[in-house]
Each structure stands twice: as structure tokens, then as C-alpha cells.
Amino acid sequence: MSVAGVGEFGLIDRVTSRLSYGSTVLLGPGDDAAVVAAPDARVVASTDVLVEGRHFRRDWSSADDIGRRAAAANLADVVAMGADPTALLVALCVPADAATDWVEGLADGLGAEAAEVGASVVGGDMSASPTLTIAVTALGDLGGRTPVTRGGARPGDLVALAGRTGYAAAGFTVLSRGFRTPRLLVEAYRRPEVPYPAGPQAARLGATAMIDVSDGLLADLGHVARASGVAVDLTRDAFEVPPQMRDAAQALGVDPYAWLLAGGDDHALVATFPAATALPAGWRVVGRVGEGAGVTVDGLPFDGPGGWDHFR
Amino acid sequence: MSVAGVGEFGLIDRVTSRLSYGSTVLLGPGDDAAVVAAPDARVVASTDVLVEGRHFRRDWSSADDIGRRAAAANLADVVAMGADPTALLVALCVPADAATDWVEGLADGLGAEAAEVGASVVGGDMSASPTLTIAVTALGDLGGRTPVTRGGARPGDLVALAGRTGYAAAGFTVLSRGFRTPRLLVEAYRRPEVPYPAGPQAARLGATAMIDVSDGLLADLGHVARASGVAVDLTRDAFEVPPQMRDAAQALGVDPYAWLLAGGDDHALVATFPAATALPAGWRVVGRVGEGAGVTVDGLPFDGPGGWDHFR
Structure with missing residues (x-):
């Protein structure tokens, strides 16, 4: 079955039904926006985008692998600030003839990688596009820690x-x-x-x-x-x-x-x-x-x- | 000048130098992740993606207009939960021959629309792609209010x-x-x-x-x-x-x-x-x-x- 065959809302249903939600998720997918716990009262946020042919190839990696890599690239940015990842949001652009199986595999990979750090996929958007593109935003919580930037290294360190x-x-x-x-x-x-x-x-x-x-x-x-x-x-x-x-x-x-x-x-x-x-x-x-x-x-x-x- | 001519980091510098940051931005672009205030200890988050030819046309709208629309679609999702928008993150995929002027115009539109609600563009990612694609994530703060979902309407309302x-x-x-x-x-x-x-x-x-x-x-x-x-x-x-x-x-x-x-x-x-x-x-x-x-x-x-x- 192609994504055009099941339609946007059908595809969203198929994907969200495969996801599970950790304790940081106060409101998951299906509304205008998700609500995620931010106990530190600051939220760490990072976005990375992967474009087919440039960042991945479907003949080199499975959908699950590509999902894991897309999640990992963003989760790594969050932990590199010293924060604990809490949530991912995913904008997915796929050719209308892509298989729904492939999209489901991608969702599985995103969800599994997020689960490794206690985070969940809480929302996103999908569109048809000639170019398969995956944009992921990761959120995280600092748990009272000072964010570790790129700018604090001192001679002797x-x-x-x-x-x-x-x-x-x-x-x-x-x-x-x-x-x-x-x-x-x-x-x-x-x-x-x-x-x-x-x-x-x-x-x-x-x-x-x-x-x-x-x-x-x-x-x-x-x-x-x-x-x-x-x-x-x-x-x-x-x-x-x-x-x-x-x-x-x-x-x-x-x-x-x-x-x-x-x-x-x-x-x-x-x-x-x-x-x-x-x-x-x-x-x-x-x-x-x-x-x-x-x-x-x-x-x-x-x-x-x-x-x-x-x-x- | 094309985006390929200035390169990824040159383009990011050009864009971030045009942005300004409100009081909710604790750490803006340029690090692994941004840090945004979330005083409510919950963060509202939504992602929308716009694909050229499907959601916008460059011959119908200016770069500034497209930036405003991309921001508006996401900011609207955040306010529809009853939250105040705080930040946008933007994943931008552009053809390598796109003009840097166009990308700068888009950034201006995104920033101006965000500023209307006191929010700021705090981060993002860019890549070359055959298909011009703009994925925006908006964050917001509930200020102690209960999120207004789609699920609470009652007969008689x-x-x-x-x-x-x-x-x-x-x-x-x-x-x-x-x-x-x-x-x-x-x-x-x-x-x-x-x-x-x-x-x-x-x-x-x-x-x-x-x-x-x-x-x-x-x-x-x-x-x-x-x-x-x-x-x-x-x-x-x-x-x-x-x-x-x-x-x-x-x-x-x-x-x-x-x-x-x-x-x-x-x-x-x-x-x-x-x-x-x-x-x-x-x-x-x-x-x-x-x-x-x-x-x-x-x-x-x-x-x-x-x-x-x-x-x-």
C-alpha cells in the first residue's frame, strides 16, 4: 500500500498507533500540539534535517535504521548540552508512491531510539514531496544543570x-x-x-x-x-x-x-x-x-x- | 550569490545575524541546541512542514510572505492549545542554486511573524535539497492554564x-x-x-x-x-x-x-x-x-x- 492510498490522516493513524509514550508526555500526538513536561522550567531544543541522497540512501539502510539515525542525530545534540531528552517531533516528507510499510519502519526506528533515552515521539507532520526528507526536533530537560555550551573551554583543560x-x-x-x-x-x-x-x-x-x-x-x-x-x-x-x-x-x-x-x-x-x-x-x-x-x-x-x- | 556559494556555515551566519531574541531565549542559535524558558514547567510543541509546489509557490509569494506563513501555521497551533508561543526552530532545505537573498527574506518573515507574539527563532538546520522544504517547530508556554484540546466539547456548548x-x-x-x-x-x-x-x-x-x-x-x-x-x-x-x-x-x-x-x-x-x-x-x-x-x-x-x- 502506498502513502497516497491510505491518505494523510490514515498514515498518521498508522504511525501514531505504533508509538508509545513515556512519563514526560502529558499530551501526545493527535491535537494541535503536544504537551511535554519541562520540570527544569527551561527546555533544550534542537532541529536536524536529513535529505535522501544527501544524508541517507534507502538502498543502504532500512527504514528502521534511518529512523534511528534521524533520532540519534537530534538526541545527541540534546545530551551534548548536558540535558536529558524528553521528546521528538518529526516532519516527514515522502513521495506519494512510498510504501506505508517503509513509513511505519521509520516510525519504529524513531520511537525505538527515543525510548533508549526515555524520550517519546510526541508529534509531527507529514506531506507528500518529490524528495524524501525527515526533519526532527528534539526537546530535553536540564534537571537543574547548567547547559554546557561550546564556549567555555579554557587553556589547560x-x-x-x-x-x-x-x-x-x-x-x-x-x-x-x-x-x-x-x-x-x-x-x-x-x-x-x-x-x-x-x-x-x-x-x-x-x-x-x-x-x-x-x-x-x-x-x-x-x-x-x-x-x-x-x-x-x-x-x-x-x-x-x-x-x-x-x-x-x-x-x-x-x-x-x-x-x-x-x-x-x-x-x-x-x-x-x-x-x-x-x-x-x-x-x-x-x-x-x-x-x-x-x-x-x-x-x-x-x-x-x-x-x-x-x-x- | 547562491547558497552553494556561501556554504552551509556562511548561510547560517547570514541568517542568524538577522534574527533577534526575546526574553524567553536563554541560549539562541549557534550551539548544539537552544535553551528556552518554560516557566510553566510544561512545554507545548508543534511541527508543520511546507513543501514547494504543494504548500507555496515562489512565483506567488515573496520569501518574506512564505516565512510569515510557515511561522503562522505553527504559532497558530500553539495558541490553539491556549499557550503563549516562545520559540521557533526551522529546518530549511533549499536547492543549491537558490539565492541567499531569498533565504534571508524567508528568515526575516519567520522572525517578524514570531516577534508579533513575543517569540523568537532560536535554532534550526539547513541542507541542500532538490525540493525547497520548510519544517517549523513552535514551542509555547501555558502560563498555568489547562491545555485546551480537541476533546472537551460537550452538548449544549x-x-x-x-x-x-x-x-x-x-x-x-x-x-x-x-x-x-x-x-x-x-x-x-x-x-x-x-x-x-x-x-x-x-x-x-x-x-x-x-x-x-x-x-x-x-x-x-x-x-x-x-x-x-x-x-x-x-x-x-x-x-x-x-x-x-x-x-x-x-x-x-x-x-x-x-x-x-x-x-x-x-x-x-x-x-x-x-x-x-x-x-x-x-x-x-x-x-x-x-x-x-x-x-x-x-x-x-x-x-x-x-x-x-x-x-x-
């Missing part, structure tokens, strides 16, 4: 990383060259494993700045360096090339450090902490904040590709 | 309307037939005049149900009737055909009541109130809630077109 980098970029390269393995890398591209609890944890530990790694570690630390008016130096030895990544890099003729340092979309969290901070498991020190500007690796500019621009 | 209906639909028909006048109707299509303050006002007056008229009065009251388990009967004589609409209807061979009763996109507010409610200026009684199901006009089914489905 540690730079620490939670989660993986380079896996999704390696998986993307593998798929781009027409391969389907190594499975570890391809799955990392399809379904990022975001270290969600590390975000609020970093805020509690006194992180001075934090960002989720969506454009690549160098580019995203560049945002932190610029916003904080500092320099960041990464330690190359802090990054181990995992065996499957090393093998894939060799087979494809790629420098694996280009994946590790410049690959985006794993949604790791990178944060700066006062030097005396005792970092718990899950965080590892990968560099240091200094005076100056820009991001270096072992004191030198990185000579690989550095970032990502969605218009180029 | 008054049905009252704030704002205009049929103007935008008439303007759309005029433009569809290749005309540019009457100006009143065309401008109503381009730039809806939403009775924003009437939403929170209705909540304070004890409205039992409320909805913004985006699909047409009959269709939207159909949502209220279904959610409330009641019937709604409209009084045809409560709707006056304004002179320009009468003339346009005559010239184009259209029943003006099809515009008034089934035309969407003016974002009027329609609400039900206990029969004894003294309605202030701006609200007029247009019907009555009864036992049963469905929406009638003077006791009979309306024999014109009834609604709108975005996949058909």
Missing part, C-alpha cells in the same frame, strides 16, 4: 571523548565503494551508537564545553575552539585504529586517521574539563586546550580532509 | 470563531486562475492574519475545546466532533460573505460558502464554550454542539468540498 569516531565514516566509504562489509563499520554507519548518558554525566562533572561529533572531531573541536577563543591540540596516540578499520583502510587506500579525526556521524561526545577532573569510565583524554586558535594534532595542522559542508 | 475563514482559500483560487486581484484575498493567502491573543484568551474563558482552522472549518470541527464524541451544527447565517469575496466568487463561478466553510490556511481559531460564557469582542458564535457525530450546516450535511488531504 583536558579534551576528552566519549564514544567512537571514524566508524560511521568508514562504513560510509565502504558502502560508497559498493561493498557491504566489514559489518561492524557498515552497521556503525547505519545505526550510530551514541553514548547518551555521558552528556548529562559530563555536565555533572563540570565540563566547561561540549559538542557532539557530527561534522568530524577536527571540525567540531574547531567550533569549540572558535566559540571559546582557545586552541585545541589532539594527541594522535590517543586514537587507536581498530583492526577492522585498519584492514578496510588498507583495502580501500584510505588513511584511517582521516576517518578517526575527520569522520562525522558517529555522534560521539567531546568535552573539555578542568585538568584536575577525575574522568569516569567511558571518557578518555584525547588532547589539551591551549592559548591561541585552531585545532592541531600533536602540535601540527592535520593534513587530511577536515570537515563537511552540506552545500558543497 | 457554543461554537465560536475568532478570525477570518475563506479568505486564504479565495486568494488561492484567484492565484490559481492566473489573477492577482482582489488584493485583499491574495494578500490573505500570502500572509494569514492569525488572531493569536484569542487562543490564550479562550483558555482563560474556559473554552472546552479549540482548534486552529488549517484544513477548513468543516474538516477541523470534524476533528473536534470526533475527539469529543459530539455533533457540531454551524449556522449558515453566522457567515457573511464579504463584498470582495462575493465578487470574486461570482467572477470565478465558485460558491463563496465553499471558501468560508471548507477553506483552510487562514488559521482562524474555533472553540467551544459553555453556553453561559460571555464572549468578548473578537469571538462570534457560529454554531452549537449537540449529541451525536459529524458536522452539519443548519442541520444538514454541507454539499460542497469538505477538506484537504496532503497526499491526494
Whole structure:
């Protein structure tokens, strides 16, 4: 059955009937707007959009995978402020001949990823469009914590990383060259494993700045360096090339450090902490904040590709 | 200059530099997420998406008009819950050859419409896409009021309307037939005049149900009737055909009541109130809630077109 066959309201019914709602949802889908608990009296909000052919391909990822990635990209932004995600809203534009099964799979992926952090899909909108497009807004609650911006890093701070980098970029390269393995890398591209609890944890530990790694570690630390008016130096030895990544890099003729340092979309969290901070498991020190500007690796500019621009 | 020429971050800088931020904005664009005041400890949230060719045409409306309409559609959803809008987030997908001027105009329209209700554009995302698409999420604060859903109408309640209906639909028909006048109707299509303050006002007056008229009065009251388990009967004589609409209807061979009763996109507010409610200026009684199901006009089914489905 196509989405045109069931119509807008039929499709909305099919999708909302698959969703479940956590305790933060005071009023779910089906009215003019949802009502979500915001006990902190401040709400954290972020929007990301995924466009078919640019951010995902239906022949590379299942509907469920794409839903999980769309949710993860937004939930990561919320935890990168130190907040707990509470809700997602989804604007979905699909070709009229798309299968309702595909849309239901997407909703399942969005809902499942949100549920991992106790959040729920509370609303949205759908339209036919020639271009499959998924815009997600995530809301979160700070629980009394100070939001961790990009602008608070100070010279002398540690730079620490939670989660993986380079896996999704390696998986993307593998798929781009027409391969389907190594499975570890391809799955990392399809379904990022975001270290969600590390975000609020970093805020509690006194992180001075934090960002989720969506454009690549160098580019995203560049945002932190610029916003904080500092320099960041990464330690190359802090990054181990995992065996499957090393093998894939060799087979494809790629420098694996280009994946590790410049690959985006794993949604790791990178944060700066006062030097005396005792970092718990899950965080590892990968560099240091200094005076100056820009991001270096072992004191030198990185000579690989550095970032990502969605218009180029 | 095209958006591809200035790049994603250049375009974001150009847009955010044009925006201003009200007192509800604790942290605006430029970080992983925005932080918005939610003094009520509940946040109202709604998402709507506009797709070029389906919801707007660049040759019919200026960028500023389209921005205003995109904002209005979402702000109307928030006030229809009885809440005060606080913030907008915008996911914008534009062809790479679009002019930066156009995007700046859109941002101006979004910001100006938000400012009318004391809200601000606090964040968003941009991507290139073959299909110009604008997804907007609006947030709002209930200020201690009970959210007014679609589900609370009771037999005996008054049905009252704030704002205009049929103007935008008439303007759309005029433009569809290749005309540019009457100006009143065309401008109503381009730039809806939403009775924003009437939403929170209705909540304070004890409205039992409320909805913004985006699909047409009959269709939207159909949502209220279904959610409330009641019937709604409209009084045809409560709707006056304004002179320009009468003339346009005559010239184009259209029943003006099809515009008034089934035309969407003016974002009027329609609400039900206990029969004894003294309605202030701006609200007029247009019907009555009864036992049963469905929406009638003077006791009979309306024999014109009834609604709108975005996949058909």
C-alpha cells in the first residue's frame, strides 16, 4: 500500500498507533500540539534535517535504521548540552508512491531510539514531496544543570571523548565503494551508537564545553575552539585504529586517521574539563586546550580532509 | 550569490545575524541546541512542514510572505492549545542554486511573524535539497492554564470563531486562475492574519475545546466532533460573505460558502464554550454542539468540498 492510498490522516493513524509514550508526555500526538513536561522550567531544543541522497540512501539502510539515525542525530545534540531528552517531533516528507510499510519502519526506528533515552515521539507532520526528507526536533530537560555550551573551554583543560569516531565514516566509504562489509563499520554507519548518558554525566562533572561529533572531531573541536577563543591540540596516540578499520583502510587506500579525526556521524561526545577532573569510565583524554586558535594534532595542522559542508 | 556559494556555515551566519531574541531565549542559535524558558514547567510543541509546489509557490509569494506563513501555521497551533508561543526552530532545505537573498527574506518573515507574539527563532538546520522544504517547530508556554484540546466539547456548548475563514482559500483560487486581484484575498493567502491573543484568551474563558482552522472549518470541527464524541451544527447565517469575496466568487463561478466553510490556511481559531460564557469582542458564535457525530450546516450535511488531504 502506498502513502497516497491510505491518505494523510490514515498514515498518521498508522504511525501514531505504533508509538508509545513515556512519563514526560502529558499530551501526545493527535491535537494541535503536544504537551511535554519541562520540570527544569527551561527546555533544550534542537532541529536536524536529513535529505535522501544527501544524508541517507534507502538502498543502504532500512527504514528502521534511518529512523534511528534521524533520532540519534537530534538526541545527541540534546545530551551534548548536558540535558536529558524528553521528546521528538518529526516532519516527514515522502513521495506519494512510498510504501506505508517503509513509513511505519521509520516510525519504529524513531520511537525505538527515543525510548533508549526515555524520550517519546510526541508529534509531527507529514506531506507528500518529490524528495524524501525527515526533519526532527528534539526537546530535553536540564534537571537543574547548567547547559554546557561550546564556549567555555579554557587553556589547560583536558579534551576528552566519549564514544567512537571514524566508524560511521568508514562504513560510509565502504558502502560508497559498493561493498557491504566489514559489518561492524557498515552497521556503525547505519545505526550510530551514541553514548547518551555521558552528556548529562559530563555536565555533572563540570565540563566547561561540549559538542557532539557530527561534522568530524577536527571540525567540531574547531567550533569549540572558535566559540571559546582557545586552541585545541589532539594527541594522535590517543586514537587507536581498530583492526577492522585498519584492514578496510588498507583495502580501500584510505588513511584511517582521516576517518578517526575527520569522520562525522558517529555522534560521539567531546568535552573539555578542568585538568584536575577525575574522568569516569567511558571518557578518555584525547588532547589539551591551549592559548591561541585552531585545532592541531600533536602540535601540527592535520593534513587530511577536515570537515563537511552540506552545500558543497 | 547562491547558497552553494556561501556554504552551509556562511548561510547560517547570514541568517542568524538577522534574527533577534526575546526574553524567553536563554541560549539562541549557534550551539548544539537552544535553551528556552518554560516557566510553566510544561512545554507545548508543534511541527508543520511546507513543501514547494504543494504548500507555496515562489512565483506567488515573496520569501518574506512564505516565512510569515510557515511561522503562522505553527504559532497558530500553539495558541490553539491556549499557550503563549516562545520559540521557533526551522529546518530549511533549499536547492543549491537558490539565492541567499531569498533565504534571508524567508528568515526575516519567520522572525517578524514570531516577534508579533513575543517569540523568537532560536535554532534550526539547513541542507541542500532538490525540493525547497520548510519544517517549523513552535514551542509555547501555558502560563498555568489547562491545555485546551480537541476533546472537551460537550452538548449544549457554543461554537465560536475568532478570525477570518475563506479568505486564504479565495486568494488561492484567484492565484490559481492566473489573477492577482482582489488584493485583499491574495494578500490573505500570502500572509494569514492569525488572531493569536484569542487562543490564550479562550483558555482563560474556559473554552472546552479549540482548534486552529488549517484544513477548513468543516474538516477541523470534524476533528473536534470526533475527539469529543459530539455533533457540531454551524449556522449558515453566522457567515457573511464579504463584498470582495462575493465578487470574486461570482467572477470565478465558485460558491463563496465553499471558501468560508471548507477553506483552510487562514488559521482562524474555533472553540467551544459553555453556553453561559460571555464572549468578548473578537469571538462570534457560529454554531452549537449537540449529541451525536459529524458536522452539519443548519442541520444538514454541507454539499460542497469538505477538506484537504496532503497526499491526494
